[in-house]
Amino acid sequence: MDLGLKDKRVLVTGASTGIGRATARIFAEEGARVAVTYNTAAERAAAVVEELGGADRSFAVPYELRDPASVVSAVDAVVERWGGIDVLVANAHWFTWVDPGKTPLFEDFPADEWMAQLRANVEGHLLTAQRALSGMRERGWGRIVILSSVTAHHGMRGSEIYSAARAAVQGFARGLMWSRGGVLVNVVAPGGTTGTDSFDSLAMMDPKILEQAANETPSGRLSTAEDVGRLIAFLCSEANGNINGEVIHIAGGR
Numbered sequence: 001m002d003l004g005l006k007d008k009r010v011l012v013t014g015a016s017t018g019i020g021r022a023t024a025r026i027f028a029e030e031g032a033r034v035a036v037t038y039n040t041a042a043e044r045a046a047a048v049v050e051e052l053g054g055a056d057r058s059f060a061v062p063y064e065l066r067d068p069a070s071v072v073s074a075v076d077a078v079v080e081r082w083g084g085i086d087v088l089v090a091n092a093h094w095f096t097w098v099d100p101g102k103t104p105l106f107e108d109f110p111a112d113e114w115m116a117q118l119r120a121n122v123e124g125h126l127l128t129a130q131r132a133l134s135g136m137r138e139r140g141w142g143r144i145v146i147l148s149s150v151t152a153h154h155g156m157r158g159s160e161i162y163s164a165a166r167a168a169v170q171g172f173a174r175g176l177m178w179s180r181g182g183v184l185v186n187v188v189a190p191g192g193t194t195g196t197d198s199f200d201s202l203a204m205m206d207p208k209i210l211e212q213a214a215n216e217t218p219s220g221r222l223s224t225a226e227d228v229g230r231l232i233a234f235l236c237s238e239a240n241g242n243i244n245g246e247v248i249h250i251a252g253g254r
Contacts, residue, residue, distance in 0.1 A: 001239055002238075002239075003030050003233060003234065003237035003238060003239045004237055004238025004239060005027060005030035005031060005032045005087075005233065005236070005237050005238070006030065006031035006032070007031060007032065007033060008027075008032045008033070008086040008087055009032070009033050009035075009078070009082045009083070009084055009085050009086045009087070010024075010027045010032045010033065010034045010035065010085075010086065010087040010088075010089070010236070011034075011035045011037070011074075011075070011078050011085050011087070011088050011089070011132065012024045012027070012034060012035070012036055012037070012089040012091060013037045013063055013074075013088075013089065013090055013091050013092035013128065014037060014038075014039075014063075014091040014092030014093065015034075015036035015037060015038070015045070015048060015091065016036065016038040016041040016044040016045040016048055016060075017041065017044060017196070017197050018193075018195060018196035018197055018198075018225050019091055019147065019190065019193060019195075019196055019225045019228045019229060020036070020089070020091040020092070021036075021048055021225070022195065022224075022225035022226045022228065022229035023089055023091065023225075023228070023229035023232050023233065024036050024048060024052060024058075024229075025048075025051060025052065025229070026226070026229040026230055026232075026233045027087075027233055027236075028051075028052040028053060028057060028058065030233060030237075032087070033057050033058065033082060034052050034057070034058045035058065035059055035060075035061060035077075035078045035081075035082075036048050036049065036052075036058065036059075036060050036061075037060070037061050037062070037063030037074055037092060038060055038061075038062060038063065039062070039063065039064055039065075039092070039094075042060070042062075045060035046060060048060070059081065061073075061074045061077045061078065062074065063092060065092055065093070065094045065120040065121065065124030065125075066094060066116065066119075066120040066124065068123075068124075068127055071124055071127045071128050071131065072127070072131055074128075075128060075131040075132055076131070079135065084135045084136075084139065085132045085135060085136070085142075086136065086139075086141065086142060086143070087142070087143045087144075087236045088128065088129060088132045088142075088143070088144045088145070089144075089145050089147075089232055089236065090125045090128055090129060090144070090145070090146040090147060090169075091147045092124070092125075093121055093147070093165075094117065094120045094121060094124075095117055095121065095161070095162055096113070096117065104158075106160045109160075109161075114160075114161045117161050117165070118161055118164060118165055118168075121162075121165035121166075121169075122165050122168045122169060122172075125146055125169050125172070126169075126172055129144055129146070129172075129176065129185075132144070133176075133179065133183065136181070136182070136183045137179060137180075137181035137182070137183055138181075139182075140181060140182040141182040141183070142181075142182060142183040142184070143183070143184050143185075143235065143236035143237070143240070144173075144176070144183065144184070144185045144186070144236075145185075145186050145187070145188055145232050145235050145236055146169045146170075146172070146173055146185075146186075146187050146188075147187075147188055147189075147190070148166040148167075148169055148170050148187045148188065148189040148247065149162065149163070149166045149189055149190060149191075150189050150190065150191045150249050150251050150254065151163045151166060152166035152167040152170055152189060153189070153249070166189070169187065170187050170189075170247050173185050173186065173187045173245060173247070174245050177244045177245030184235075184240060184242070184243065184244045185244060185245060186235045186243060186244065186245065186246050186247075186248065187246070187247040187248065188228060188231055188232055188235070188248055188250060189247055189248065189249045189250070189251075190223055190228050190249075190250050190251060191217075191222070191223060191249070191250070191251025191252065191254050192213050192222050192223070192251070193222065193223045193224065193225055193227075193228060194210065194222050194223070194224050194225070195224050195225035195226070196225055210222065216254070217251070217252040217253065217254050218252055218253030218254065219252030219253055220252070221252060222252065223250050223251060223252060227250060228250055231248065231250055235248075
């Protein structure tokens with residue numbers, strides 16, 4: 001199937017690792033030009049750019065969800081270089097990951113820390129989408145996918161802030177789906193996904209966690225970052241004619 005992504009201008013936030021990196025690679029394989037953002041992993045982002053075909057087809061730009069000026073600067077840099085953005089994949093996130101066995105009770109979580117995490121992971125995505133949207137509407141075509149998580153639906157121990165932020169962006173997408181002007185907005189909500197820093201770090205703490213999680217999944221296996229990336233690429237393509245405002249879980253049936 002031709003996804004109609006050749007030469008589309010794509011911005012993937014948080015693309016130096018994991019789902020973002022896999023997604024960027026899939027877009028590049030479909031002939032898209034892909035801008036990748038990074039926070040601290042400049043070297044890894046540079047390696048991704050080389051994977052995607054070098055400076056002619058890709059470039060890396062710094063991006064900090066917690067800093068509105070950085071968000072605006074990153075989006076504007078893509079628009080300046082390529083004349084616009086056709087596709088936005090809002091994948092970046094900022095959370096403090098801890099061993100689930102050592103997760104503090106919510107009432108013991110310092111308010112200034114959880115407020116900062118919630119604001120960054122909601123307001124950062126909203127500002128990114130707002131900055132990219134007007135050009136899409138003017139051109140009469142655009143695709144936005146925001147990454148969420150199945151924990152927004154069924155929760156997880158210690159996930160109060162993470163789940164709240166992911167649920168918030170789902171609500172945002174349900175409102176933004178009324179943008180019209182040829183713009184389609186969807187949410188992809190992965191479950192446990194191999195090839196991501198957060199999940200692989202849990203697996204390193206307990207090597208049996210992958211097997212256990214796969215056994216508890218109806219499909220009998222966990223999703224990979226590439227599985228998620230392929231779904232995102234389809235939703236952001238010409239092949240998606242009218243899927244809009246959906247929250248699509250990709251977790252093998254969990």
